[in-house]
Amino acid sequence: MKEWRRPFLLAGKKFSHYVNFVSMGLLNRTGIPKDAVDYLIYGTVIQEVKTSNVAREAALGAGFSDKIPSHTVTMACISSNQAMTSAVGLIAAGQCDAVVAGGVEFMSDVPIRHSRKMRKTMLSLNKAKTIGQRLSLLGSIRLAHLSPELPAVAEFSTAETMGHSADRLAAAFGVSRVEQDEFALRSHSLAKKAQDNGLLEDVISFKVPGRDIVSKDNGIRPSSMEQMARLKPAFVKPHGTVTAANSSFLTDGASAVLIMCVENALAMGFKPKVGTPPMEKFNLWGGSLSLGHPFGATGCRLVTTVAHRLKKEGGQYGLVAACAAGGQGHAMVIEAYPQ
Secondary structure, X not given: OOOOOOEEEEEXXXXXXXXXXXXXXXXXXXXXOHHHOOEEEEEOOOOOHHHOOHHHHHHHHOOOOOOOOEEEEOEOEOHHHHHHHHHHHHHHOOOOOEEEEEEEEOHHHOOOEOOHHHHHHHHHHHHOOOHHHHHHHHHOOOHHHHOOEOOOOEOOOOOOEHHHHHHHHHHHHOOOHHHHHHHHHHHHHHHXXXXXXXXXXXXXXXXXXXXXXEOOOOOOOOOOXXXXXXXXXXXXXXXXXXXXXXXXXXXXXXXXXXXXEHHHHHHOOOOOOOOOOOHHHOOOOOOHHHHOOOHXXXXXXXXXXXXXXXHHHOOOEEEEEEEEOOOEEXXXXXXXXXX
């Protein structure tokens, strides 16, 4: 049994669209040879049937060998957190020396299903062997069958959306509308300040098909308490406290980090970037309210922001914490590698 080896985060990139593009961006920025990577793990929440193992598509799309294993994990909003934790486990167990972990979410193009009755009819059509059977099945289709099943960010077990949960918990714990608005305004204001100071420049520029080039986080929108107060509750109406202004917005996103064992990282000449806080230390470069929350990609975005802050501010430890659907949570302590 190999001795436990301390995992080591080298670099991370945040991006908003294609998962294989962010994988190639990671390779370009680190300069690591593709054959030096032993495994790829990606997290995602709203899966596309055609690319159910999106980690595999990322590996092949970025030009990794088809002999490198890759798998996809889903754990709601902490999916890429779990991808990184799994990568650390593979390295600590001695199974791998280098792992790419990441996450992706396509909120602008989520799969929309037909109704259950329509799906059943279409599957039967696919199995029908005669023209008569096909015509009979087509004749059974009714207008109601054509109604699509729209996706909802809701708990399967409770049918409750995140917004409703937030409203209910805010009421239970006495978190006022003003406090929520103040927190949201702080997130956007600090993110704008960090962006203006060149602290959020790890976005890889990309030409979105049919759109402009995205080269920076584009959801940062500083406002004022007066403007935010004018918005009506978005979920529990009319007395709720969660609004569009104090919630994170839906966004596309992809992120990736390279995790290696210390020995190999140092041997390859890499320079490490890694490694209930008081508010004066908490999210000083903004958070998901301002930078966005692309479910499966958020965990790696959080870790890369912490890594950059530790490097910029000369800190030793950083804390990453996140909640997820189903009453789950995830936390990591990131330690800066000694100079």
